Amino acid sequence: MSPSAVPAVRDRLRIAIQKSGRLGEPARALLASCGLAWRESRDRLFCYGETLPIDLLLVRDDDIPGLIADGTCDLGIVGRNVLLEQAGERARTGAAATYREWRALGFGGCRLAIAVPDEWRWDAAGDLAGKRIATSYPALLSQWLAAQGIDAEVVTLSGSVEIAPRLGKADAICDLVSSGATLAANHLKATETLLQSEAVLAGPIAPFGDVRAELAALLLRRLDAVLGLKDSKLLMFQADSIDVPALMQLLPDAERPTVLRVDGSDRVALQALCRGAMTWQRLEDLKRAGADALLVLPVERMLA
Known part of the structure; x- marks a missing residue:
């Protein structure tokens, strides 16, 4: 043994x-x-x-x-x-x-999708019944066909899947789609999405x-x-204390801010990590709501 x-x-x-x-x-x-x-x-x-x-x-x-x-x-x-x-x-x-x-x-975002010739009049996934579908992803395609209850032939190819219909090897294809330019060049159109990939x-x-x-x-x-931290920015500004609740309504993607009172006044200084894009329009909206001295800083590293 x-x-x-x-x-x-x-x-x-x-x-x-x-x-x-x-x-x-x-x-x-x-x-x-x-x-x-x-x-x-x-x-x-x-x-x-x-x-x-x-x-x-x-x-x-x-x-x-x-x-x-x-x-x-x-x-x-x-x-x-x-x-x-x-x-x-x-x-x-x-x-x-x-x-x-x-x-x-x-x-690396893309999607695994069914594509058919441009001349096809596509109605629903059931249109694939009895058809030959060329793909480099036979397992994922077979799983999807089974889940849809569709009986179709899976033709496994290692490459150049998009030309299979023109060569007469398949009626449709199942391949990765990014911009869609390759499909358009081969007179194909994407229909059903099987998987969002990245x-x-x-x-x-x-x-x-x-x-x-x-x-x-x-x-x-x-x-x-x-x-x-992707697209995150550190936002800093000053405002009157009474305006803070309305300002925070304009920052739904912000983490709980740090609030410091400005000496000798009813004003406060705030800093908050905002997860969304800090556009000029957002800054203008904050300005109109009472914020001033607005400062947007990049965040290089953060460890919670």
């Missing part, structure tokens, strides 16, 4: 990201904004963490879920579409899910049993702080 496998114990956290592609550079930039810096290997496949024991492995995006599943990497930044597609493939083979989405990261931080379902748990918690705190 062979001995049981012993789970890997490491004192460094390893994150897989795209080596090339649209998610690679934004992922690096996001992690760098969390205070991470690396020394890159000569082959440019591994980045050794210098500020924290958090390393990067640069790989193909399709490999990231598998690397997390087999423990080669601890976390990964990957498109939700890739993560869920591979989870669906594993489920079809009876394999248990070992990873999940930890955080949505707010970049870059996500993925990790194991089971908790880490070593120092990686602390490193992962630290990383999540910093990510939450960075993502929470």
